[in-house]
Amino acid sequence: MSEKPTGTYYGDYLELPTLLDSQHPKSKALGNEAHEETLFIIVHQVYELWFKQIIHEFNSVLDIFSTENIPENFIATAVSRMERVIKIQGLLLDQLPVMETMSPMDFLEFRDLLVPASGFQSVQFREIEVRMGLKTNERKSVDRDYFLGRLNKTDKEHILAVEKDDSLIDLLQSWLERMPFTKQADFNFWGEYEGVIEKMISKDEAIMKKNSSSMPQMVREANAANLEATRKTFKSLFDEGLHDQLRKKGKRTLSQRATLNALFILLYRDEPILQLPYRFLTSLMDIDENFTTWRYRHALMAQRMLGTKIGTGGSSGHHYLKMAAENNRVYEDIFNLSTFLIPRTELPKLPKELKRMLSFYFIND
Secondary structure, eight states: OOOOSSSOOHHHHHTHHEEETTTOOOHTTTTOOOHHHHHHHHHHHHHHHHHHHHHHHHHHHHHHHHHSOOOOHHHHHHHHHHHHHHHHHHHHHHHHHHHTTOOOHHHHHGGGGTTTOOOGGGGGHHHHHHHHOGGGGSSSSOOOOHHHTSSSSHHHHHHHHHTSSSSHHHHHHHHHHHHHHHOTTTBHHHHHHHHHHHHHHHHHHHHHHGGHHHHHHHHHHHHHHHHHHHHHHHHHHHOOOHHHHHHTTTSSOOHHHHHHHHHHHHHTTSGGHHHHHHHHHHHHHHHHHHHHHHEEEEEEEEHHTTOOOOOOOSOOOOHHHHHHHTTSSSSSHHHHGGGGGGGGGGGEEEOHHHHHHOOOOOOOO
């Protein structure tokens, strides 16, 4: 009689009997198994497992940013967990070529058995988007009732409950607004910065005027229009009224103060105390870019598999997925801060006391 192993057993700990017995092809149940359906099931199950881990990481970061005073080491924790999400996204992208080993005709062997199931119904991916800051009623080109109507009652209630919580972009805004470094009584940083910008624009204008005689009329007019557009863009950065108008039109998301402080982080990223905040903002852009890439790659795969057929969930298939890839970005405000970056050599010099606040000093006892 064999002895039962003591302590934790590998298969029991991972619940492998349950996990490995959760692939049930519908074609097999009907008596004519499509070989590729098992691959289709496993790939999507793996996606959902990684989605669960991403939600786990996001929830921990949301907890960190929910506190008003965040210790520096907590920012380090948040950065490491966001960077883990980025690594996981790499795995999500790497699964697409595995799926593409299945030919379109192989997929058609069982596709009709999936109707009306759809990626629309991945409640975990919907939760990730909401946690990031993409609320259902803020999605572009999507009817709220149509979108939520694809979920069953339990999943719909779950997403509606999640949408009541602060998202990461909500908490990011509050954190950025609290940043103290640009509020110094004896130093008007943004006044100094505006002066640098005006000099740069004036320099560009002088160069244009100097060379205008050798340019065609059309080119001169285009250059003048671009210069004026640049002035208006920078003006909107410093004019809270203009900034709020852009927010109402959906062209900006963060408040003016949060935007300015995020820009300060990017401009002075080399200062020791701003390096972790800079990495955090960078991680948000990486995550947004990776999900955009994943959606776009998914759209290409759908076109490769289905051409212009509608999706199993009733969407326009490839066309909808391609549109969603561009329309459902969350952190465009941070991407667009590159508009306002200037060369390091042109950065306003910071006062000694502010420089000290941004640095680390070792004191001997």
